[in-house]
Amino acid sequence: MHIAYITPEYPHPKINNGGGMGTSIKNLVEALVKKSHKVTVFVYGMDRNEVFIDHNIHFHLIAHKNYTIGGFYLYRKHIECYINSNVQNIDILEAPDWTGITAFMKLSKPLIIRFHGSDTYFCHIENRKQKLKNKWFEKLGVKNAKAFIAPTNFAGEKSMELFNLPNEKLKIIHYGLELEKFQNGQPEVYERHRILNIGTLIRKKGVFELIEVFNKLIEKELESTLIFIGADSRDIQTGSNSTWELMQKTMSQKAKERIIYLGKIPYEEVQEQIKKAHVCVFPSFAETLGMVTIESMALNKAVVNTNIGWAQDLIDHGVDGFMHHPEDIDAYVATINELFENEELVHAIGQAGRQKTELKFDIHNIVNQNIEYYKSICS
Template sequence: MHIAYLTPEYPHPKLGNSGGMGTSIKNLVTALVDQGHQVSLFVYGQKADEVFSENGVTFHLIRHIKYRFGGFYFYRKYIQRYLNKHLQEIDLIEAPDWTGITAFMNIRKPLVIRFHGSDTYFCHIEGRPQKKKNAFFEKQAVKNATAFIAPTTFAGTESMRLFNQPIEKLEVIHYGLELENFVNERPENFESKRLLNIGTLIRKKGVFQLIEMFNKLIKIHPDAQLYFIGADSYDVYTGKSSTWELMQEQMTPEAKTSIFYLGKIPYAEVKNEIIKAHVCVFPSLAETLGMVTIESMALQKAVVNTNIGWAQDLIAHGVDGFMHHPDDIDAYVNSIDLLFNDVEKSKRLGQQARKSVEQKFDINKLVHKNIAFYKRILTI
């Protein structure tokens, strides 16, 4: 087959920053090429048009165009024309739900939408109002889809319900990891009582709950440390430009001297930071899956994770990690305290976490599920 992906991000030096969505696409694309399939990437919002091939993948960089008015419509139609011009030999195209990029498009090939996390979904999960414009675009986009893929059961069923789509059109296929790139040769070596959180500093990641947890934890373990990795962000509730500054206001004096913000660092360095950690903590309030959770598990880390919906596909509580609701501050503190005091427990959880990831999130296994799904769509 020849599969195309429409995306605003992808990990590549020419394309700037990329998040979990881009990483998940890259892992799948690499596996598809290894299986002998052709892949084209159409990356919109770029500085200039460019076409090049690399490692068996054809890249189409689509420049961003500013319009005096109606850019939300005219840029989508521009992308549509570009796609249709290059889709002759392509069998199927996949696009994300985010921003409803395929709204108003008439694409001449079967369209699969993967639920990476729409604004509709996140506003619902976080209980905040959604801009009518965003809701309209995303609703229009899903109308054009032949079928849908979601990374977790919760994200899929909630998205299908919110968009009023029949559940029969949904397939749940987890994001996958290239596990050969996640090897921790000495899992017994870590920095004692070092906590790590990875992700954009934003409320939906549970960063304020995590500060509250650490304020309590530092009283029990004065030598504990907490590290944050990720870009700072605007806070939608207060209008402040820096969530990190708001987080600092919440820290007790004792906690403040033991909390470190590393900012956004290269991907290779993130893996090194995971390896150094004693416990990885992700009290997120809104995800579709949470790539950093399974990456930490793959590196044999003890993880204390959120327990909301999507997390049920990731962790078996007490077996390969711990899960609590982000607002249950004491439960997090108790689990971290247990892991700090019981190093063998930390090791056993990390070992089982790796086994779980190998079973459920190996891209070399999951690629076959994606291929089978694409082939089924092509027979409709």
């Protein structure tokens, strides 16, 4: 097959714009190419136009354009025109739900929307008021899709409900990892009492709750260390330009001395930070899956995760990880403290977590599920 992806991000040196969505697309794209399928990636919102081939993947960078009026419509029509003029040999197109980028588009090939996480979905999960413009764009964006894919049952069913779409058009296919690239030969070697959190510093990731957890934990274990990795962001609730600055104001004096913020680091360095961690903690309020959770599990780490919706597809509580509601501060403290004191438990949970990723998130199996579904839509 020849599959094309429409995306605002993709981890690549020439693009320099990649988050969890881009990483999941990249994992799938590389697996498709290894199975001799052709792949084209249209990356919009770039600072230039460029076409290039890398590792048999055809990239089209589409520059952002400014318009005096109606840019939200005209730029989408510009993308539509560009894609339609470059899809002669393409079988199927896939686009994300985010921002409703396919609103107003009439694409000449079948379109699948993958629910990476729309503004509609996140506003609902976080109980935030959504801008009517964003809701309108996203509703129009999914309107002409032939089918939908979601990474977890919760994200898929909730998105279909919010957009009033029939569930028979939905397929659940997890994100996948190339597990050969996630190897931890010495899972018993780590820095004791080191807690790691990875993700953009933003309220929906539960970063303020994690500070509360650490404020209590440091009173029990003075050698505890909390590491944050990820870009800082503006805080919607207060209007502050820095969530990190707000987080510091909620830290106890003891906690502040043992919290380290590394900022956004290169993707290839993240694995080493995961391997150093005693426990990885992700008390998020809003995800569709949470790539860092399964990446940590793949590296034999004990994970203490959120228990909201999507997490049920990732973890069996007490078997291959732990799940608590982000607001249950004492539960997080108790579980992390137990892991600090019980090395056998850390090893057992980490080993079971790795086995879970091999069973459910191996990209070599995931890619076949995607191919079969693409073919069914094209037939």
